[in-house]
Amino acid sequence: KLEKVKKRESSILTDLEKTNRQLSRVEFELRKYRKRLIETESNISKVENEISLNKSNIERQREWIKRRLRAMQKYGSTSDTVMLLLSADDISQVMRVGKFLQYITVYEHRMLNAYREDMEDLNEKEKQLVKLKTELMNNRERVEAEEASIAKTKKEKEMLFASVRREESSYKNMLKELKDASKKLLDVIRESEKTDSFSAKGFSKLKGNLPWPVNGKVAIPYGSQKDPQFNTPIFRSGAYIQSNDNSFARAVYNGKVVFAEWFKGYGQLVIVNHGEGYHTLYGSLSEIFAKVGDIIKREQVVGRVGNSGILNVPGLYFELRYKGKPLDPLQWLKKR
Incomplete structure (x- = not known):
């Protein structure tokens, strides 16, 4: 054993x-x-x-x-x-x-x-x-x-x-891997900012007015939480929005795709640069419909919702970052 x-x-x-x-x-x-x-x-x-x-x-x-x-x-x-x-x-x-x-x-x-x-x-x-x-x-x-x-x-x-879930050491190890994956993701975003000349304005004024990237309910919110079984502190950089299997993930604003492939811990992932240091991340996809370099519009489909991330229910993992730092995405989306 x-x-x-x-x-x-x-x-x-x-x-x-x-x-x-x-x-x-x-x-x-x-x-x-x-x-x-x-x-x-x-x-x-x-x-x-x-x-x-x-x-x-x-x-x-x-x-x-x-x-x-x-x-x-x-x-x-x-x-x-x-x-x-x-x-x-x-x-x-x-x-x-x-x-x-x-x-x-x-x-x-x-x-x-x-x-x-x-x-x-x-x-x-x-x-x-x-x-x-x-x-x-x-x-x-x-x-x-x-x-x-x-x-x-x-x-x-x-x-x-x-x-x-049965073994605390395995669970803690998975959380450490997820933390490392988040840091690697930060490197991807920072590298794209260095090499990509794309620039746009307007995103910073949209707090509380962005469309939801998918229809569904928030299964896991953003922020610091504590695991009830092992009493382990957890910080989630994004929100997991549970939805139907065949739902589509849509960009919340105009931007440029800087990443579109598998990423450990995030499943199939699309990252969109919106300019001014803002990026949105769409993870746990079952299928990606965009490629790196694509210029996309607000509410354009970027992928099909799936369960390719760390959860075993269909939904979208959604992050919003400013200069690489995670922000609470629910504060930026329209109130429902």
């Missing part, structure tokens, strides 16, 4: 990030197969409608062919033509009748060709329908498999958290 604890203490955040990366890959695959599933269902519905239309056309054409065959059987295939020509009074009428008969022949040929083409099209559509239904079944199986994989990975994450 001691060896297991020591191994875990080597880097809890590394184990967590490995699990989160695996979870992120599986969730991406799940979204892909769910999209395919919806597209396949839509295609099946479309093809079924086309088949129904084809069958209606074919039925009308069959009725016309039956009537034509009965007429030919009753009067003969050429008798009606001969009678029409003999009933003409002069050559001009004969020519008109002949032209009329020619139109009838062309029409009959078109009807028969249309019948043949519709039958061929129906055959192809029915083959397509069988293929789509097979594809639908395969996609459903893939979705079920990915959902099972996600459930398994989430269970592993829960077990990792449970083991950390």
Whole structure:
């Protein structure tokens, strides 16, 4: 047991990030197969409608062919033509009748060709329908498999958290790692300020008027807290806003993306420079929609909310920093 604890203490955040990366890959695959599933269902519905239309056309054409065959059987295939020509009074009428008969022949040929083409099209559509239904079944199986994989990975994450919570040394080690990660994050921000020429004004006047980066409720607030189990002091540099899995994280103000990738302890993270020394951080994302260098607008989507951070519930980890120092983000957001 001691060896297991020591191994875990080597880097809890590394184990967590490995699990989160695996979870992120599986969730991406799940979204892909769910999209395919919806597209396949839509295609099946479309093809079924086309088949129904084809069958209606074919039925009308069959009725016309039956009537034509009965007429030919009753009067003969050429008798009606001969009678029409003999009933003409002069050559001009004969020519008109002949032209009329020619139109009838062309029409009959078109009807028969249309019948043949519709039958061929129906055959192809029915083959397509069988293929789509097979594809639908395969996609459903893939979705079920990915959902099972996600459930398994989430269970592993829960077990990792449970083991950390049971052992005070592991928990303290994780808090130390998070503190170190926060310092490294400060280095990233300071480095970006040195190398990035982006400048903007106006952010400092928006305290209490910024839009919320995601709809949800604050699960963990900013600031100093004390762990109830181990009585350990904790300082949280940001707020965790719990929300739905498929919610989108939006920039609270215009700015430039200076970081957009995985960061240990923060999951998938986007950092936006708003000028005047202000930065906002959007962590625990399941998917990032921005890249370094992008100029973004207020309320523009920067990512999809997930649980790639240190918590095991969907939500957004949100920080606001001035010259690298964390500020209480809730004091800057609009009151609700």
